Every structure is written in C-alpha cells, then in structure tokens.
Amino acid sequence: MARRPLFLRLMLMTRRDRHGATDGAADAIAAAGGWVDDHHQYSNKMTTLRFTVPAHGLLALRDGLSNRDLALADAATADLDRLAADPAMADREISATLQMTFIHAEPDLRLDIPAVPG
Template identity: 45%
Template sequence: MAIVMLSAVTRVERKAATSFVFDTVNRLGGWIDDTRMYSNLMNTIRLTLPASAFAELVTVLTEAGIAVDPPEGLGEIRDPAAERMATLQLTFIHDEPDLKREIPAVPG
C-alpha cells in the first residue's frame, strides 16, 4: 500500500495546531510515528491511522482551521480497519521571523 500524503496550511499557532493534530490522530485510533519541524514554517508529521478514519481526520482538522487537501492514495478501501501510513505536511502562515535556536558549544 502506498503512503497517503496529506498537505495542510493554517494560521493557527504552530504549537497549538501540532498538538491538535496529535490529539486528533490518537482519538481516531492512530498514532504518531515521527515529526520533523522546519523552523516555525512547517512540520512534517508521519502517522499511522485506520483507513476508515482519514475522512474524519480531514473534517476535524478543517473545522479547527487547518485546511487539509483531500487525501489521495486511499483508493477503494477494502478493509476499513487496515492501518495506513501517512504524512501530513503542515505549513504555518504567520508574520513571525524565522525561529532561531542556539546550538550549544560542545567541548573537545
């Protein structure tokens, strides 16, 4: 099975939006496999979710102000309980400057 690739944009504050995605995935019977944060511009979230839950995921996120493009790659759902891997690219729209993190000096 191919990985379901989702793309979303939001004006919701990034920490709140990310937590909301995590909580929604968990509530729908899925889990978060990995997260990559790219400054304060974008997060890429890798998740696993029952195939039948993707429509509700899109609906709930959209209602919360996270506009998700409809999922592609689901095709005909033969087994609604089957687990499907997915990625969600979440882009944040804001006027904040890039997030800068200090890298500590490593002795030696």
C-alpha cells in the same frame, strides 16, 4: 500475496499558532484511531508529522482536522475520500505524513544544534 504498503502525503497551510496547530493535528490523528510515529520541526515555518491511521478512520481524520481549523489541501482531501470509499482498504493501516506550513509574519526561528563530539 503480500499487499504493498500504502503511504499517503497530506498538506495543509494555516495561520494558527504552530504549537496549537500541531497539538490539534495530533489530537485529530488520535481521535481517528491513529498515532504519531515521529515529527520534525523546520524552524517556525513548517512542521511535519509522520503517523499511522487505520483506513476506517480516514474520514474522521479529515473531519477532525477541519473541526480544528486545519483544512487539508484539496488534493489531500480527495485522496482521503477516495481511500475511505475503497472497500479493499477497510482493514488496512495507512502510513502518512502531514506537512503543516504556518503563515505568519514572525521572524525565522533559530534552532541551536548541539555540537557532536569527535
């Protein structure tokens, strides 16, 4: 019987610089044995990383984010702890998104979108 893919949604809010926070999150993912599949920047207010991490790296991911001053929301921390404690997850890869919301007083960043011919 094929196992259903597992998808995890994580969120955090930070006052850190968005470039440093994004690099820190990517470093924490890599240190946990995972990799970033894609990312989207929504102005300078939010960035979302889509990534994959082995289940045995979930606690390392949580701790790595926390050590970089990127504390997850309580619900996200509870999800990571629950999955990491489940022995059925030990050999699974987890697909996830990490939504990072940046708290600051900077004006909205304007992104130029190139015109598509045709």
